[in-house]
Amino acid sequence: MKTSVITIILLLLPTYTFAQSNDDPYDQRMALYQKYEAITNIPWYYLAAIDQYERNIQKEPISEGVISITIPIxxxxxxxxxxxxxxLSAEEAILFDGIxxxxxxxxxxxxxxDEDILYTMANWIYxxxxxxxxxxxxxxxxxxRDLSVQSIMFTAKVYETFRSISLEDRIFPVPLQHNYSYRSTWGDPRGFGGRRIHEGTDIFANYGVPVRSTTYGVIEMKGWNRYGGWRIGIRDINNTYHYLAHLNGFEKGVSVGQVVKPGDVIGYVGATGYGPPGTSGKFPPxxxxxxxxDNGYSQYSFDPYPALRKWERLTQQQIDK
Structure with missing residues (x-):
């Protein structure tokens, strides 16, 4: 019986053997990503980012293991x-030009x-x-799809920066020691610019209160919007776009493409918007x-209020420690 090249390589890489005894899914995934980086030369953070992207768009992944990539049959x-x-046999897939x-x-x-999936995806890239x-x-x-590519590349950039896939920390967008108030306002009617609904939650605070990134992600958008004034958009590692608007200004040095983490100051509370660049004061700060x-096909708004309440509690718990 001939020994396949893959078998030989696996035998030579004992440090990357997938440890079923380890119950931590992050460790299990990382072991697989690093194993197939060693075999294929595709950096692990790209494989991890693809897996993470699919984890957030697939309702029922084919794999029952720790990898969520689902390749169409x-x-x-x-x-x-x-x-x-x-x-099927690997030879049969090749015969019909399958991957x-x-x-x-x-x-x-x-x-x-899991291993066949990752090796197949790495070979596709290679x-x-x-x-x-x-x-x-x-x-x-x-x-x-451009947005799918961008989301994966952004997530890979975050993973490469922090050398980890265990990035679950979150924080409330304004420091809790400042006076602020908010309630659920998603779906309320808005009149400026035509009839539309309010796609967010308003957190009222004084001018100049620091605004922080709540999550790990990459700054996708920065600049003026006639509705939102000075605003920043952050794409996180869960295929979610965070839109922060009506800022008084940006933190010095903040730029598009920058990797951010929870707590990084990105701007300051203001009252900008509802007009051309520079318009301010048409509503309280x-x-x-x-x-x-993003579900892999389209991007849609959802109510941020429950998440904000959760992040507020988590931030207070960190303070109380």
């Missing part, structure tokens, strides 16, 4: 393949196997190259906080 098996099962690969060396391309631009091109050819979810 027609792409896995190959178009025109009469075999519609999730498991399914054998990652664990058992001779099968199993669409529900055919385009290993540079950042190569990865972007590979992702576009796979997802054929406050921070407009909006959340928009």
């Amino acid at each position: 027609e792409k896995w098996n190959g178009h025109g393949n009469p075999n519609d099962h999730d498991t 399914g690969q054998d990652g664990d060396g058992d001779g099968l391309a199993d669409r529900s196997n 055919q385009f190259g290993t540079t950042k631009q190569d990865v972007k091109i590979a992702l576009w050819n796979y997802y054929e 406050h921070l407009h906080y909006g959340l928009y979810k």
